[in-house]
Structure formats: structure tokens, C-alpha cells
Amino acid sequence: xxxxxxxxxxxxxxxxxxxxxxxxxxxxxxxxxxxxxxxxxxxxxxxxxxxxxxxxxxxxxxxxxxxxxxxxxxxxxxxxxxxxxxxxxxxxxxxxxxxxxxxxxxxxxxxxxxxxxxxxxxxxxxxxxxxxxxxxxxxxxxxxxxxxxxxxxxxxxxxxxxxxxxxxxxxxxxxxxxxxxxxxxxxxxxxxxxxxxxxxxxxxxxxxxxxxxxxxxxxxxxxxxxxxxxxxxxxxxxxxxxxxxxxxxxxxxxxx
Amino acid sequence: xxxxxxxxxxxxxxxxxxxxxxxxxxxxxxxxxxxxxxxxxxxxxxxxxxxxxxxxxxxxxxxxxxxxxxxxxxxxxxxxxxxxxxxxxxxxxxxxxxxxxxxxxxxxxxxxxxxxxxxxxxxxxxxxxxxxxxxxxxxxxxxxxxxxxxxxxxxxxxxxxxxxxxxxxxxxxxxxxxxxxxxxxxxxxxxxxxxxxxxxxxxxxxxxxxxxxxxxxxxxxxxxxxxxxxxxxxxxxxxxxxxxxxxxx
Numbered sequence: 001x002x003x004x005x006x007x008x009x010x011x012x013x014x015x016x017x018x019x020x021x022x023x024x025x026x027x028x029x030x031x032x033x034x035x036x037x038x039x040x041x042x043x044x045x046x047x048x049x050x051x052x053x054x055x056x057x058x059x060x061x062x063x064x065x066x067x068x069x070x071x072x073x074x075x076x077x078x079x080x081x082x083x084x085x086x087x088x089x090x091x092x093x094x095x096x097x098x099x100x101x102x103x104x105x106x107x108x109x110x111x112x113x114x115x116x117x118x119x120x121x122x123x124x125x126x127x128x129x130x131x132x133x134x135x136x137x138x139x140x141x142x143x144x145x146x147x148x149x150x151x152x153x154x155x156x157x158x159x160x161x162x163x164x165x166x167x168x169x170x171x172x173x174x175x176x177x178x179x180x181x182x183x184x185x186x187x188x189x190x191x192x193x194x195x196x197x198x199x200x201x202x203x204x205x206x207x208x209x210x211x212x213x214x215x216x217x218x219x220x221x222x223x224x225x226x227x228x229x230x231x232x233x234x235x236x237x238x239x240x241x242x243x244x245x246x247x248x249x250x251x252x253x254x255x256x
Numbered sequence: 257x258x259x260x261x262x263x264x265x266x267x268x269x270x271x272x273x274x275x276x277x278x279x280x281x282x283x284x285x286x287x288x289x290x291x292x293x294x295x296x297x298x299x300x301x302x303x304x305x306x307x308x309x310x311x312x313x314x315x316x317x318x319x320x321x322x323x324x325x326x327x328x329x330x331x332x333x334x335x336x337x338x339x340x341x342x343x344x345x346x347x348x349x350x351x352x353x354x355x356x357x358x359x360x361x362x363x364x365x366x367x368x369x370x371x372x373x374x375x376x377x378x379x380x381x382x383x384x385x386x387x388x389x390x391x392x393x394x395x396x397x398x399x400x401x402x403x404x405x406x407x408x409x410x411x412x413x414x415x416x417x418x419x420x421x422x423x424x425x426x427x428x429x430x431x432x433x434x435x436x437x438x439x440x441x442x443x444x445x446x447x448x449x450x451x452x453x454x455x456x457x458x459x460x461x462x463x464x465x466x467x468x469x470x471x472x473x474x475x476x477x478x479x480x481x482x483x484x485x486x487x488x489x490x491x492x493x494x495x496x497x498x499x500x501x502x503x504x505x
Contacts, residue, residue: 151336154304155350155398156326165349169340246339246378 036216041223044216056224058200059190062118063228066125066193067186071179073126074133081134082141083163099131103189107196121193128189129182136178140171173247176240183232187225257282257434258303258402263312265298272298274459277312280402283432287445289491290455290463291498296438299460300406303436304328317401326353329400329433333407335387337379343390344375350398365393369427385416392424402434409444421447422476429473442491446484447474454491457498464494 018038024030025037032040045052081088081095103124110120144167152162194203202221209217258280265273272295280286290296301307303314305325314322321327329350337346344366348357366372369389379387388408395403409417425448428435439445445452449468456463466487470478478484 147332147334148336148338150306151330151332153306153325154300154328154330154332155353156305157353161353165352166338169338172340244340246341246380 033213033215041216041219045220055200055202055205059202062121063186063190066122067129067183069122070126070129070182071133074130075137078134078137082138103127111196116197124193125186125189128185132181133178137171137175140174141167144170172244180233180236183236184229187229191225259315261313264310266310271459274461276461278453278462280434280436282434285435285450287437287439287449287452289439289445289452291457291495294455294457295460300404303404329395329398329403331391331395331405331408333410335391337387339379342376342378347394347397362397365397384412385420405437407438442488446487454494
């Protein structure tokens, strides 16, 4: 109930901001190609719905596929880095450093190496999603309560059993907060990937709109990206609620 | 049964246990009491096989269990239940490490001790005392020849603690498995144990042993008997001597 009121408040506030935007555009007489009013964007959204939808679906497909691969790679790397100290010491600093390489710079290189197919696009999304998942999963594994770890030692659990029966489930809330961040990144990653060359997608739609000064279409694309990110985020939250059980206190850990 | 023979243990230059020997017989309830920091938890680490002894031997039914994990039943100070598992899944965890767990038997046990309605509940729905009961049942179900209880009631409030002691006693008197019980409460040791081993301050060794003469089944009445008070006094003196020595150092 309380959260419903809170959400309602947020929606009203957003509506308030949009109406200020609308008023400014109307009264200051801002040209349409510079900044369209929200009402004009909405109208454009409805009008070009049919042509826009295939682009959205293409992006959704790309983002989800990329996110899935990113989660898989991220968790695998996190497990390996957590369980093998030697590999962790070797690769962890490199992993951190790699995050300073901007994806936007890397993207054209990937096109040169792998062409215009699906592969370079998936690699870009994967790169974007990968890092938050690895870091949050590793944090989750490490934060396993020492009393429980000691208990597992005393009852004679092997290293593998301690990991799969204790540390892995213990890290669920942390893993999910990583996945939630990655999910919002994945849509953005997909759009960036599409800018570099694709036949369909929000990124393509955006580039076309931009080059023909259809600012209203650019904004339609922006709103679509925001909406898709939120949608993906809520889906992950729903899955989290089904998977993470019995953590009255721990659940707060990931109440984003 | 469990036989600790002249063991020594040091961490770097700090000697924690020196020439410690004692025995727990089949079906016996032995309490270990000692000044804080006297190496009681280290002793459990050694029996549990988590760390190695420098000298001596630890035998369980004649076999050496040094550095062999999973040979004893263990109940820690905190309940240590896994929050994502239901109660019945929690109590079978130890069995699960070795083989397929016997869910039916676990349910029977939970029913016997009045926890049947919580079978499918998660630990966060239970009070601290209830969680400790589950933790004890988990140790029993692990089906090891001896149970090692590490100050299991020290984190509970006074009233719950008394309740838990009576509860533990009622189950144990029926079930009669060897128990090694570490505590720092003199009354708890007297009320529960057949025999009390008093440890010295660090490096720990056996200072004295007291046979508790009360017949079983025991009731709350014995807490008010003259013998209880006398023994309590005696144990208190032993511990005080150790404390005073510490201050002299």
C-alpha cells in the first residue's frame, strides 16, 4: 500500500515535469526541430507506431539475447574468479582496467574484426552487461556469513559443497541486483550496437530521424528506450521475488 | 567413545592447549567449563577436524579422527540455519552432504519435538529459541556417534535459556547419545551434565572434574537443592582461582 502511494507520487511528479516542458515549448515558441513538445512527441509516437514497432522488437530481441549471454558469461567468470585464488589475482585487476576502455571506441573495432553481423553486436551488449554482474556476484560470494562458513567446515562439507550449497544461494540477492543494473544497460548497449550498422532497431530509427532533423522521432526513440529498460528491470524484479526466498532481512539488500 | 589424549595446540607462539586429556563415554553428557579465552572453541575445532593438533591423539570409537571432518554432530552458538531453506530442508543438510536425505525421519523428529507445524516455514519466521531447537534437531539427525554443543544457549535471553535447558534434557534423557557440551554457565552445566570438566586458563588443561550426583530424569527442583548450591559454590571457586591467576600475570 505504502509503495503504491509512493509510486503514484513519482508518476504525478513526472507528469508535472512533462507539463512544465510542454508550457515552456509553447510559450517560448521553441522551433519544432529544436525541441518538440511532449504532446507532439506523443502524437508522433501514435502516428508512426506501425513503422516503429518492428524496430522496437528487433532491439528487444537483441537486448534480451545479449543480456542472457552477458549473465551467463558474467556468472561463469565470477564463479571461476571466486573459487580459484590464483586466477583471481591474475585477472581481477585486468577486469577493472578493462572497464576504462569506452565501449563506443571499441564498437567500430569490433565491426572491423567481425563484420556487420549479429556477433559484434552481441559482444558489445555482453561487454556492457558483464561487469556489474561479475562484481556483484563476487561481492555476494565473499559476503557469506563467516559463522555459516565455519558451520559448513565443522559438518564436513567439501569446498564444492560449501560453494554450491552455501555461497551460491547466499549471493542470490547480490546477483540479482547486478542483473538489474545489467538489464537496464542492455537496452542501451543494443542501441549503441545498432548505431554502428544494422537494418532494423531503435538505434537505426534514431540515426535516420537524426539525419533528417526529425527531433520528435528521436524523442520517441528515447522514450521507448527508457520504457524498455524499466520493463526489463521489472521482469527481473519479478523473477527475483520468485527465486529469493526466506530473507526477510536480507531482501532489503536489493530493494532498488 | 571420544577420547582426547594428551593433546597440545599452539597458534604461532601462543600455546592454547597443553597436555589436555579426557574422555566421553557412551551415552554420557559431559560439560566443559572454563574461564573465557581458555581455548574451548579451539578444542571443538580440533575435534571437528578443522585444524590440526601438534601432539597427542583424538580417538572416536578407537579410530583416529584427527583432521577428519564430518565425524561429529555439531551445534554452534548461533543457529546457523540457511535462510533460503525451509525447516525440514535445513535439518537434513548434514545428511545431504553424504547421501540422499531421509525426509521422513526428519519429519518424525520435528513432530516429536513439537515443530511439525513449522516444517515448511523459513527460519526467519521462527523465534531465536525455536531456531536453536531446529539447530539441535539438525545435529541429532546428522546421526553421528557424538554431539558437540558449543555454548548453544548463550545468545538467548535468561527465560528462554531455562526453557531450552529443560527441553534439551527431556529429549536427551529419552535419546541418550553422548554429548560434549561447552558452556560458561555453571548452573547450566550442573543442571544438564553427568560430569563437569573444569579447564584452566590458557594454555588449557584439565583443572578438575566433578561428578554430578543428581539422578535422571531431572526436574527443575534440583536447582534448589543443597547439593546443587554446594557444587555451584565449588565450581565457582575453581573458576575464580583461574580468573585471579589471570589478573596476577
